[in-house]
Amino acid sequence: EAGVTQSPTHLIKTRGQQATLRCSPISGHTSVYWYQQALGLGLQFLLWYDEGEERNRGNFPPRFSGRQFPNYSSELNVNALELEDSALYLCASSLGQGSEEQYFGPGTRLTVT
Amino acid sequence: GESVGLHLPTLSVQEGDNSIINCAYSNSASDYFIWYKQESGKGPQFIIDIRSNMDKRQGQRVTVLLNKTVKHLSLQIAATQPGDSAVYFCAENISASGGSYIPTFGRGTSLIVHP
Numbered sequence: 417e418a419g420v421t422q423s424p425t426h427l428i429k430t431r432g433q434q435a436t437l438r439c440s441p442i443s444g445h446t447s448v449y450w451y452q453q454a455l456g457l458g459l460q461f462l463l464w465y466d467e468g469e470e471r472n473r474g475n476f477p478p479r480f481s482g483r484q485f486p487n488y489s490s491e492l493n494v495n496a497l498e499l500e501d502s503a504l505y506l507c508a509s510s511l512g513q514g515s516e517e518q519y520f521g522p523g524t525r526l527t528v529t
Numbered sequence: 530g531e532s533v534g535l536h537l538p539t540l541s542v543q544e545g546d547n548s549i550i551n552c553a554y555s556n557s558a559s560d561y562f563i564w565y566k567q568e569s570g571k572g573p574q575f576i577i578d579i580r581s582n583m584d585k586r587q588g589q590r591v592t593v594l595l596n597k598t599v600k601h602l603s604l605q606i607a608a609t610q611p612g613d614s615a616v617y618f619c620a621e622n623i624s625a626s627g628g629s630y631i632p633t634f635g636r637g638t639s640l641i642v643h644p
Contacts, residue, residue, distance in 0.1 A: 420572070451634075456537060458618060458634040459573070472631055506572050516561055516622060518632070520572030 418442070420509050420521035428527045429497050437492040437524045441509030447471075448490040449510070449518060450482060454503040462505075465490055466512055497528045537616060539639045548606040550638045552619035557600060559621035563632065564593060564604045568615045576604070576617075606640075614642045 421440045429435050441448050450462040461474040465484035479495040488509075494501055504525050508518035542548050554562070560581040565573035579586045579593045579602075586593050592605040602619050616639050620632035 456636075458636040459620075459632075461631055461633070464631060474631075508572070516563070516578070517575055520565075520574070522570070522572050 420507055420519055422505075422507050422521040422524050424524060425522070426525045426527070428529065430529055431497055431499060433497050433528075435494045435497060435501075435526055437494075437505050437507075437526070438489065439492070439507030439509075439521060440489045441507075442519055444511065445509035445519070446488055446512040447510045448484055448488065449508040450490070450492045451506040451508065452476075452503045453506055453523070454500075459506060463492065494526070499528050502526060502528045537637050537639045539641060541641045541643065542609050544609060544611060544642055544644050546609055548604075548609045548613070548640060548642075550604045550606075550617050550640065552602040552604075552635050552638075554600050554602060554619065554621040554633075554635070556621060556623060556633070557597075559623050559633075561622040561624075562593070562595060562602055563620045563622065564591075564602075565618045565620065565634075566613075566615045567618065567637070573618060609640075609642050611642045611644050614640055616640070 423438045447466040449464050451459040453459050463482050464472040468484050482492040484490045504523040506523045508520045510518045563578045564576040566576050567573045577588045577591050577593050579595050584595050590607045594603045616637040618637045619635045622632045
């Protein structure tokens, strides 16, 4: 069974641009979570989608947004990129509400120059 | 397990030793805890979990201890192997709306196992 996949693996953008990151959950999983992992820091929760709806949001500005598609895959969009947005962005999926165990993808390394 | 600054706390052990990684959590309302292992270039991988109604749980070569009084969690790895070298995160979970959990992660501890 395929795990969580993310694309692209690496993404280089310049300040002010927009970035789009993609995530495909494990088949059968309806929840997708996005996290930011900056260098030397722990994972910071960004967004949680379940059944196509945004269920919860972390303490990030509105320029971090996303959506979940009918096939449960998800996009994370970061507008007006800032240098501090450079980080590893991790996506995780779970079976949905009431399921705690999350399975993580390998991440997208975003570099903002 | 928690620290300040950009450098992760590091635990260096010899192959075959037992390792203990500690984590302090912040919210007394947290009721579910998970330890993750993150190898270089990979996403975090679930190791073991424990609920707040337990104080100890054992897995294969790993044991998690929970002390709710002092809000402390530890991960014990028996007979540590070079393949155990990774960054280990604890996550505290608070029940969110709808019955799911949003985890709050610690900054991690880097475990280095010397052959």
